[in-house]
Amino acid sequence: MKTGGWIVLITTWGIVLYMFIFSFRKILKEHEQTREDE
Amino acid sequence: MAKKRQRWSTKLGIILAVAGSAVGLGNFLRFPVQAAKNGGGAFMIPYLIALFLLGIPLMWVEWTTGRFGGGYEHSSAPGIFQSLWEKNRFIKYFGIMGIFGPLLIYIYYVYIESWTLGYAFFSITGQLSQITTNTGFSDFLKSYQGITGGGFFSGTYQSVIFFLITFGVNIFVLYYGIRGGIERLCNITMPTLFIFGIILMVRVITLSAPDLAHPDWSFFNGLGFLWNPDFSALKSATVWMAAAGQIFFTLSLGMGVILTYSSYLKKEDDVVLSGLAAASTNEFAEAIVGGTIVIPAAFIFFGPTGIINVANSGAFDLGFITMPQIFNKMPWGSMFGSLWFSMLFLAAVTSSVSVAQPAIAFLEDEFNLPRNKVVAVFAAVSFLLCLPAIFFLHRGVLDDLDFWGGNFFIVLGATIEIVLLAWVFGIEKAWEEMHLGAKMRIPRIYKFIIKYITPSFLLFILGYWFINDWWKVITMEEMSRADMPYILAMRLVMLAVLVLLAVLVWKAWRKRTMNNYY
Numbered sequence: 242m243k244t245g246g247w248i249v250l251i252t253t254w255g256i257v258l259y260m261f262i263f264s265f266r267k268i269l270k271e272h273e274q275t276r277e278d279e
Numbered sequence: 280m281a282k283k284r285q286r287w288s289t290k291l292g293i294i295l296a297v298a299g300s301a302v303g304l305g306n307f308l309r310f311p312v313q314a315a316k317n318g319g320g321a322f323m324i325p326y327l328i329a330l331f332l333l334g335i336p337l338m339w340v341e342w343t344t345g346r347f348g349g350g351y352e353h354s355s356a357p358g359i360f361q362s363l364w365e366k367n368r369f370i371k372y373f374g375i376m377g378i379f380g381p382l383l384i385y386i387y388y389v390y391i392e393s394w395t396l397g398y399a400f401f402s403i404t405g406q407l408s409q410i411t412t413n414t415g416f417s418d419f420l421k422s423y424q425g426i427t428g429g430g431f432f433s434g435t436y437q438s439v440i441f442f443l444i445t446f447g448v449n450i451f452v453l454y455y456g457i458r459g460g461i462e463r464l465c466n467i468t469m470p471t472l473f474i475f476g477i478i479l480m481v482r483v484i485t486l487s488a489p490d491l492a493h494p495d496w497s498f499f500n501g502l503g504f505l506w507n508p509d510f511s512a513l514k515s516a517t518v519w520m521a522a523a524g525q526i527f528f529t530l531s532l533g534m535g536v537i538l539t540y541s542s543y544l545k546k547e548d549d550v551v552l553s554g555l556a557a558a559s560t561n562e563f564a565e566a567i568v569g570g571t572i573v574i575p576a577a578f579i580f581f582g583p584t585g586i587i588n589v590a591n592s593g594a595f596d597l598g599f600i601t602m603p604q605i606f607n608k609m610p611w612g613s614m615f616g617s618l619w620f621s622m623l624f625l626a627a628v629t630s631s632v633s634v635a636q637p638a639i640a641f642l643e644d645e646f647n648l649p650r651n652k653v654v655a656v657f658a659a660v661s662f663l664l665c666l667p668a669i670f671f672l673h674r675g676v677l678d679d680l681d682f683w684g685g686n687f688f689i690v691l692g693a694t695i696e697i698v699l700l701a702w703v704f705g706i707e708k709a710w711e712e713m714h715l716g717a718k719m720r721i722p723r724i725y726k727f728i729i730k731y732i733t734p735s736f737l738l739f740i741l742g743y744w745f746i747n748d749w750w751k752v753i754t755m756e757e758m759s760r761a762d763m764p765y766i767l768a769m770r771l772v773m774l775a776v777l778v779l780l781a782v783l784v785w786k787a788w789r790k791r792t793m794n795n796y797y
Contacts, residue, residue: 242503249320250506253327257562264556267718272291 284352285457286543292462294553297342297540298560299465299629301531302472304391306565307623308594310525311574315505315590317521318512323566325513325522329736330562334526336725336733337693338558340700341532342550343713345541354542354640356535356692357784363704370699371788375780376692377535378641381634383684383773384534386661387668387677388634391595392627393445395620397423397438398599402616407603416600426673435669442669445628450658452632453639456650457543461632468625469560475622476568482615483576489608493582501578504586505570516743523740528685529565530558531633533693539637547716555719564626572619573597576605598623635661645787664776667769674765675758682752683773687744694737697729706730 242250287293314322348359356377364370401407410416421427425435432438452460488496512518531537541550577589577597589601606616635657642653668677700709710726750756755763 242499243507246320246503246507249323249508250502253323253566256327257559257566260555260559261563264552264559267552268290268294268556271718272289275289 284349284543286545287462288458289462290548290553292458292466293540293544294556294560295465295469296461296629296633297531297537297553297557298564299469300536300540300633301529301557301561301630302469302564303388303529303531303626303630304395304594304598304623305525305529306561306569306626307476307573308569308598310529310565310569311505311572312590312594312597313521313525314570315574315586317515317518318509319504320506320508321510321512322518322522323506323508325519326525329523329526330558332728332732333523333736334530334532335555335558336729337532337697338530338537338554339551339713339721339725340697340709340729340733341537342541342544342554343709344696344700345538346544346546346548346550347712348538349542349544350546352644354539354644355637356538357641357787358645359538359542360695360699361788363699371784372781373695374535375777375784376688376695377538378637379773379777379780380684380688380692381534381536381637382661382664382776383680383688385631385634385638386664387680387684388627389446389449389631389661389665390442390668390672390677392624392631393438393442394423394599395623395627396445397441398603399617399620399624400441402603402606402613402620405613407616408607408613410603410607413600413604416603417596420599424672425670439669442665445631446658446662446665448628449631449635450654452628453635453657454651454654457636461636464632465629468629472622472625472629473564473568475618475625476564476572479615479619479622480568480571482609483572483579486576486579486609489580490582496579496582498575498579500583501575501586502571504578504583505574520740520743523736524686527689527693530561531630533689533691533696534634535637535692536633538696539640540633542640549716549718551713551721552718573602577601580605580608641783645784646790664772667765667772671765671769674762676765676769679766679769680773690737690740690744694734694741697734697737701730701734 287296314326344359344363348354348362351358351362353359353362355374357371357374359377360374361367361371398407407416407419410419418427419431422431423438425432425438452464454460455463484498486498488494490496527533544550574586574590578586581589581601589597592601602619603616606612606619609615638661639650639653639657642648642656643650668680704712706726706729709729710721713721755766758766
């Protein structure tokens with residue numbers, strides 16, 4: 242794989258993983274909170 | 280007496296359901312083929328641009344619109360559109376697309392879904408491991424589909440049996456409704472699907488070049504085939520259209536599914552973070568899992584020349600002809616093969632129930648009918664409509680349904696949705712509505728994007744299609760004369776369904792007006 246390929250792959254995966262972790266961290270935290278409240 | 284409205288039991292439940300609707304065969308088969316054919320890594324530039332300018336804004340628009348319509352006790356596009364533009368008598372008829380489009384997808388998608396179940400079975404029982412050549416796998420698929428004899432199956436009865444099982448599973452889930460059926464299904468299948476995907480990913484990553492004469496046929500060079508950018512491809516409008524189309528297709532946008540799912544939310548439930556979470560789950564399955572399995576695995580076994588033929592053979596051939604060959608060459612191939620097809624089946628079943636739900640929700644809500652009756656009617660009608668896709672597959676009926684349901688109507692539907700919310704309902708009100716109960720703020724730039732950029736992008740896609748393709752499609756220019764009567768007959772049946780839906784919308788509103796009058 243060429244350097245350009247690595248740059249595109251790391252950028253894409255980075256964006257996707259950031260979005261995924263950012264959103265699910267918040268949601269799972271709230272999900273746990275709701276369970277505890279119940 | 281009005282029925283108690285269905286609701287999701289948890290926020291995670293609806294996120295997994297929307298993600299389940301979005302994650303389908305396209306993530307694992309269509310995406311790698313599109314990327315490999317359209318500039319490799321360079322494809323990711325228009326892809327990511329389309330994700331941020333088209334995909335995510337439309338996701339928020341659909342979640343917001345659906346939740347708003349749900350507040351008026353509507354769970355399908357006709358009622359949801361009407362609640363956004365109460366004064367307009369005709370807007371509800373535009374909402375028919377939010378039922379008709381997914382129904383079109385359902386009647387062919389369930390059949391394709393049943394192939395994955397059938398192939399999972401053939402992998403476990405070792406039937407696939409007995410085939411050794413590419414032609415053998417091609418004949419096996421054609422024989423299974425009933426296109427040619429091929430010597431593998433006598434008639435289509437095996438494919439019909441798997442279709443009936445798949446159809447039954449879908450109806451069973453739909454019968455138990457939102458919370459007991461769809462939410463429960465997605466809570467189980469989505470994590471399982473990701474586990475299967477990650478196991479397959481690890482298997483492909485750890486594959487060493489099988490041919491000692493070709494040490495360069497490695498995983499990383501396979502990854503390079505998909506990700507190395509060919510920037511000259513960016514000059515082609517087709518590449519940009521393919522990227523926008525992939526984003527649309529993969530996120531289940533414009534179908535009416537997200538409208539229906541989010542209509543079961545409460546008014547104060549968050550839609551911003553949930554929409555982003557659903558989109559990012561889909562992208563995880565597509566760009567990370569989907570982009571790591573198929574193309575690198577095919578490169579390892581077929582090399583740099585063979586992979587070009589594989590990529591050009593299309594998504595179905597890749598899934599059902601190439602992948603079984605790859606598994607045959609691996610140790611424990613039957614197990615990994617059954618894991619692959621089971622993963623595709625799980626991805627497909629969460630998508631197929633989602634495209635069935637808008638029609639069910641329409642009959643349940645607008646006619647106040649009990650779910651068991653509605654599901655029975657839906658099962659009977661959709662079963663009959665599925666038959667042409669099964670028995671006239673070789674006549675191109677399935678491809679034609681895919682064009683209308685999976686391409687044309689989703690773009691048209693999304694254009695109507697965004698214009699309705701951003702322009703008719705008003706961007707200020709829409710912005711306020713979006714942030715009701717929101718767990719995060721949307722960057723302000725998206726106000727501009729939702730009002731101007733996304734609708735322009737969509738109008739451009741529609742315009743591009745009208746200029747380049749519409750006459751060819753309408754006149755069936757690229758079809759053989761022998762296939763034309765079958766396609767035409769199917770189109771007439773679909774037109775009749777469209778008219779029937781328009782009559783049902785008219786009747787539902789007439790009933791509503793009469794009830795209000797008395």
